[in-house]
Amino acid sequence: MNIAKPNSYRSGPDDRGHFGIFGGRFVAETLMPLILDLEKAYTAAKADPAFQAEMNGYLKNYVGRPSPLYFAERLTEHLGGAKIYLKREELNHTGSHKVNNVLGQIMLARRMGKKRIIAETGAGQHGVATATLCARFGLECVVYMGAVDVERQQPNVIRMEMLGAKVMPVQSGTRTLKDAMNEALRDWVTNVHNTFYCIGTVAGPHPYPMLVRDFQSIIGNETKAQMQEVEGRLPDSLVACIGGGSNAMGLFHPFLDDPSVEIFGVEAAGHGLTQLHAASIAGGRPGVLHGNRTYLLMDADGQIQDAHSISAGLDYPGIGPEHSWLHEVGRVNYLSATDDEALAAFQLLSKLEGIIPALEPAHAIAKVMELAPKRPKDHLMVVNLSGRGDKDVPQVGDILRGKK
C-alpha cells in the first residue's frame, strides 16, 4: 500500500521556474521576452487536445512508440541478481530518446510560427533528432556542435548534413557541449524574431527544464504501464545515465511519488572523480550557468571547469536543475561510472544481448553491473537504454584496438 506523501516530488517547478533553489531564468534581457512567449505557447498547447492528439500520431507512426520494455535474460543470468529490463529507447526513429523532446518542441515552434530552428548537440543525437524533424516539417535547421565532438562523432555529423541541417563546429572555450550551448544562445540573441531554440536536455532557463521533462515523461509512463502488464506491479528500481539528464528525468518523473521505487542516476566519472570527469553532483556545487541555477563543475572563483567523458553526450559540466533538487531532497541517488567501466559495460551488453548501446547508457549499464548482483532475483530493475551505439563504433573500435 502506498502511503501518500505530504509533499509531492512531482509538483515543480513553481511559477518562476524554481525547483527548490534550483532552476530560474538567468538570461540576458534580449531573451527574456522570448522565453516568456515560449512559456505562454506551451501552456496553451498543453491545454489543447488537438496538440496532444497530433503529437501522439507522430509518436506512434513516425517515432515508432511505444518503445519495448525488454527482459534482458542473459544479462540477468550473468549478473545473478535482479531481473533486468531494458527500456528500448534506442529503437526510436533516429536511435535515441532525443526525438521525444524534439518532436514536442518542433510542434511548439510550428504553433509559434517559427521557421528557423537552432540546437546544440554533444554526441550528435539531439542534433540528428532535430535535423530529422526539421526535414520532416520543412524547417531551416542549424546545429551547434563543439569542434572536439564533431571530430569524435563523425557519423552523426554526416547524418545531420544528409538531413539538410547546417552543422556549425564551435571553436570557442573547450569546444564541447557547453560551448555549443553558449554559441546557440548567441545565435538566438541575434536572430530573435524567426528562431526557435530547441534545447536538447532538461536544462536552460525556465520553461525548458519543465517542457523537456514533460515531453520525455512518455518514457516513464510507458514503462509503468508495460511493467504492470508483464509483472503486474511497479518496478523496484530505475537506472539511467545523466549528462544534462533528459532520458533519466523522462524515466524517473512518473515514479517520483512511488516511494517503493529506488531511483539511480549515473553521472560520467571520466578518468575518475579525483581527475577529469563530468559528474556535476559528485564533484560540483550549486552555481549559475546557461539560464539556470544547478550543480556545476567550477573552480573557487566560479569559473566553469572542463568536463571530461569518453561519451560526448555526457561531457557537460552541469546537470538539469530538477536533478539537483532531487539530489538535495534525497529522492534520487546519484552515482557515477568511469570511462573504463562504461567501455566494459558497452562490450558486455553487446556480447550478451546482441544490443550495442551508446556510450551514454553504457554508463547506466555499468552501475547495473554493480547494483543487480546485490539484489534478490524477484527485484525488478529497469534501465533506460537511451541510445544505440552505432555512432560510437568507430571511436570504441579505435580504443579497443589501441588497448590490445
Next chain:
Amino acid sequence: MTTRIDTRFAELKKQGRAAFVTYVMAGDPDPVTSLEIVKALSKSGADVIELGIPFTDPMADGPSIQAAGLRALKVGMTLKKTLGLVRDFRKDDNATPLVLMGYYNPIYIYGVDKFLADAKTAGVDGLIIVDLPPEEDDELCIPALKAGLNFIRLATPTTDDKRLPAVLTNTSGFVYYVSIAGITGAAAADANVVGEAVARIKRHTELPICVGFGIRTPEAARAIAEKADGSVVGTALVDALKNSLDAEGRATAKTVNAVAELTAALAQGVKGAQQAAE
C-alpha cells in the same frame, strides 16, 4: 543615495553633453597593464568606466570580448583581483564612476553579501549583470540597491512598452540600451533607429540612457551621442588592446597608448555631438 554615477551624469547634463562610456576587461592582458589602461581611460576622456569581470562562458559576448576574458583568466585574474584593481584605481581617482559588468556566477560563488560589501569598499559604483533580468531581482539587484550600489539594467530591442516598466523598476544610475539584438561587437547600430528607441524609453524614465553594442568609431560614437545620454564603446577598445599585444598575447610598450589614443579620439567624437533639445 548619490553615487559617482549620479554625480557625473548631473555634471554632464549641466555641460549639455552626452557621456562617453568605455568598457575593458579587468586583467586583460595582465593585472598590472590592466590597471594602467583603466587609469588611461579616465585621463583620455572616459566619463564612465565599465570593467568586465572575466568569465569562462560569456553568453552575450562576441569573439573579441570572449578572447579578452580568456586572456585575463589565463594570467590568473579573479573577481577578488578585479576588486583589487578597482581599489588601486581609486587611490588616484575618486571621481570617475566605475561599473563592474559581467555574469552572475562569479559573484554568486564569491557570496552576494560579501561581494557587495567588498565592492562598495573598493569604490565600485554600479553593476551590470547580463544574466540577471528583473525576474531574478531578489538575487543581486535588491541587495545591491540596499548596499548603495547602482544596478544598471539592459534594455533591448525586444523589450517592448509592456515590459519596459518591469525592466526599469529597480534600475538606477543609468539605463543601458543594447542597440541591436545580438552579441557584443556585432553589427553597427543605426543612429536614427536608436533615436526612436531612446525616445520610447524616455517616456518611461527620467534616468540617463546610454547606448552600446556596435559602436566602433568616433563618428558612430558622435552620432549616438546626439540621440542619447551616452555612447558606450567596448569591443573596439578591446580590439585595439589585442592588436598591440605580442604573438604570445603579452602586453607591449604600445599597449596602454593604443587604448588611450582610441579613447581620446572616441571622446572627441562624443564631445562634438550636438545634443538634441530635451
